[in-house]
Amino acid sequence: MATLKALVVDDASFVRDLVKRTLRQRFPVIETTDAQNGRRAQSLMSRTTFDLILCDWEMPEMSGLELLQWMRKQPQYEKVPFIMITSRGDKDHVVEAVREGVSEYLGKPFSPDGLSKKIIKVMGRKLKDVMDRSGKSMEGPADAFKESAALLTQKRESAPAPAVPDVRPAASxxxxxxxxxxxxxxxxxxxxxxxxxxxxxxxxxxxxxxxxxxxxxxxxxxxxxxxxxxxxxxxxxxxxxxxxxxxxxxxxxxxxxxxxxxxxxxxxxxxxxxxxxxxxxxxxxxxxxxxxxxx
Structure with a gap:
């Protein structure tokens, strides 16, 4: 039975379905809700408290960055993990997202393993404890918890900045x-x-x-x-x-x-x-x- 709640925000339904499918398969204790833009996500977050936000950057009506800025001003969302999932990987945008309080940054296109590692990293012990209590086992990278163990003992401000994916087009x-x-x-x-x-x-x-x-x-x-x-x-x-x-x-x-x-x-x-x-x-x-x- 799901005991954690995640909100998936992206204007592309295909991408939302990919993220939700990964969470269902690898983290059955996480219940997912989705929104097609930041404005809709803001409305849902005002009525329900989510444990994890997975959000695109570029969306109509309200961008992922604007949603993040609003979210960090809400007392109930000050420390809730926010993963930005986007094709924008240039350094300036990564730095801007980190400055506004993003927890992790995942470049599109992503693999299920890559997404799973990011979720485990930002949710840490909370996710593991819920999975253990439910009797469910993790599918995916066996060493993901080991890789994030050091992060569980660090303060948020000392966490390393997310890696910047290389999105420059190569000459054909x-x-x-x-x-x-x-x-x-x-x-x-x-x-x-x-x-x-x-x-x-x-x-x-x-x-x-x-x-x-x-x-x-x-x-x-x-x-x-x-x-x-x-x-x-x-x-x-x-x-x-x-x-x-x-x-x-x-x-x-x-x-x-x-x-x-x-x-x-x-x-x-x-x-x-x-x-x-x-x-x-x-x-x-x-x-x-x-x-x-x-x-």
């Missing part, structure tokens, strides 16, 4: 004439635009083949590691000079570019799940530039 070998093995990339309808598609443990270097407001199709060399269908992804696209759009999505389709079994290129379709109007505006600008290059 597909953009180099002839590629690594002399093969040229398949012809594109528009101007070639580099895109880094990030998964939980690796980055797929690619170029944009086609894009609209709901999905992007990229072409990648076949000698790279590839994801599975429905794997969560973050697509980094340069929408302007020194400005990146980080779009959350999942793998909808994998397909060989040609009919040969030893094809040099693979097409990957990523379905977007973001509902943030700001991200859609950035994406619209990129699409306009991309299609203009086809003329």
């Amino acid at each position: 070998p597909l953009l180099k004439k002839g590629g690594a093995g002399g093969e040229k990339p398949p012809a594109s309808r528009g101007a070639m635009s580099a895109a880094s598609v990030r998964f939980a443990d690796y980055t797929l270097k690619s170029v944009v083949k086609d894009i609209n407001l709901t999905e992007v199709r990229v072409i990648a060399r076949s000698d790279q590691q590839f994801p599975g269908i429905l794997d969560q992804a973050v697509v980094d696209i340069e929408v302007a000079e020194d400005q990146m759009a980080r779009l959350n999505g999942y793998v909808q389709q994998l397909q060989a570019v040609d009919k040969r079994q030893d094809t040099d290129f693979v097409s990957v379709t990523i379905r977007f799940v973001d509902e943030d109007p700001k991200k859609m505006e950035e994406l619209s600008r990129f699409i306009a530039r991309f299609r203009a290059g086809a003329r």
Whole structure:
């Protein structure tokens, strides 16, 4: 029977479902409630006291940072763990979140193990005691409690800052004439635009083949590691000079570019799940530039 309560906040229902599924499977003593934005989360938190908040940064109506700032001013939430789950990993944003009282920072896309470790780290002995009393065992990293043991004896202000994930897009070998093995990339309808598609443990270097407001199709060399269908992804696209759009999505389709079994290129379709109007505006600008290059 669940005795702890967690609130999952994200404008993408696909991401909320991933987080809730991980908690159900690995921490059955945690009951989950979800909200599609910070404003809705604020309303729920005013009526119910939660033991853990897992929240996205970029959302319409109220961002994750704004929710965190409000939360830390409420007496009942001064010390409640808050995990920011977001594709924004640049140093300035991490520092800002730490300054406002974030407990941990988890970059998208994340693995169930990565999320589980963060939850164990911030909830510590409280979670372990509840699991022990319920007779449930932890699924996942066996050493997660050992890794966080030192944190249980430290004061909050002395805890180390969360690691900063590297979200800079790498240059794609597909953009180099002839590629690594002399093969040229398949012809594109528009101007070639580099895109880094990030998964939980690796980055797929690619170029944009086609894009609209709901999905992007990229072409990648076949000698790279590839994801599975429905794997969560973050697509980094340069929408302007020194400005990146980080779009959350999942793998909808994998397909060989040609009919040969030893094809040099693979097409990957990523379905977007973001509902943030700001991200859609950035994406619209990129699409306009991309299609203009086809003329």
